[in-house]
Amino acid sequence: MTSFGLQDEALKKALALYCDTLLSDLPDENRLEERQFFSSGFEEKMQKLIQKAKLTPRQLHLQLMRRIAMIVLLFTLGTTALMSVEAIRIPILHFLTEVHETFTRIVFGPKVNDDASPDKIEVLYLPAFIPEGFVLDFEEIDSNFTLLAYSNHEDYFEWAQYTSDVSPHINTEGIMLEEFTLHKITYLYYSNKGMQNLIFEYQGYVFVCSGTLEKDLLIQISEGLEKKN
């Protein structure tokens, strides 16, 4: 971009002068502050933006991933709801699955025992076994949601703990939802588009372990839980 040749410097100076003129017409910021106001909705949005700007890139990345997952989930629901057939309720241990034609809604509850289903995550359960070579990539610990993401050079898996008031919807179009019990815990398992997913309830919390790993390995990860202080 040098068609101004040797006069680039003159143009730059002229543009600086142009900008000065642009600004010279504007009232002082402090004076404007006294006489113009932002709506509460705007202030709220900008405060959120500023707060989010203070989060670490990891936290932001996780939030983004969660948001994308939710959008995919909602999109799946939106596009399949019209085609859905009457739900069949299959009661299992502590949760119900509403099986529709192309998606399944998993409802954790109604709560059998309120004491056993905390509203907030009071005890954090982490897998006691992490496959060799996997390192923790991301970690987000919230009052009713915890997500840990591990990866090695080839694979990754996520470990999520929720309070039981969540009702995940999963796209079951063309896939088999498998239910099995191990050590008195009922698991739901399905594989979709290269991702294996294991869902279960333990101590009033909902756990989802999903990733590119084989089913057996996900089960191994999910079998032994240890409390984190």
Added chain:
Amino acid sequence: MDSFLLYCLSTISDDAEKSKFERLYYAYRHTMLYVANNVLRDQSLAEDAVQEAFLRIIGQLDKINEADCHKTKGFLVIIVKNISINMYNKRKKQGEVFLFDDMQVTTPYATSLAEDEDGVRRIAAMIQTLPEIYAHILSLRYLYDLGDKDCAQLLKLSPATVRKRLERGRKLLKEQLEKEGVSL
């Protein structure tokens, strides 16, 4: 929108950049609202323009050396004004009145500058007579040293459109200056 915002924010990796963002917001939000309101004449739309401007600026924080300086203020004013003009044009395209795109901005200040003997001042005066979309793109490119890609991101244009606008802006400026006997 919110996911886009998170994506933008996730690209800010440095703590200093984050506090710079906050400083920019508190230092210039009223000026930006004033500029947007002057174009849009609607408080709610003007707020949208300011918010949009901050969202776009997030991706360019590394280009801003100091939050509290004249040049930075000019940068923010150009961005928010450009967004406001686009919003205004979108609303008016189906109807009446002029579009800002076609509007020639001639101010008394420009005339006084044009009468000045100093070459730089005369060029500045000519820039003021250009449609603002060209004056803005020339400023971003030559004053703020932004590349085509950065300009495209800030103005929500394709890099090809940025290049075309630059070309047209330069041509217009050159023609105007030649008429005045100033050669670039």
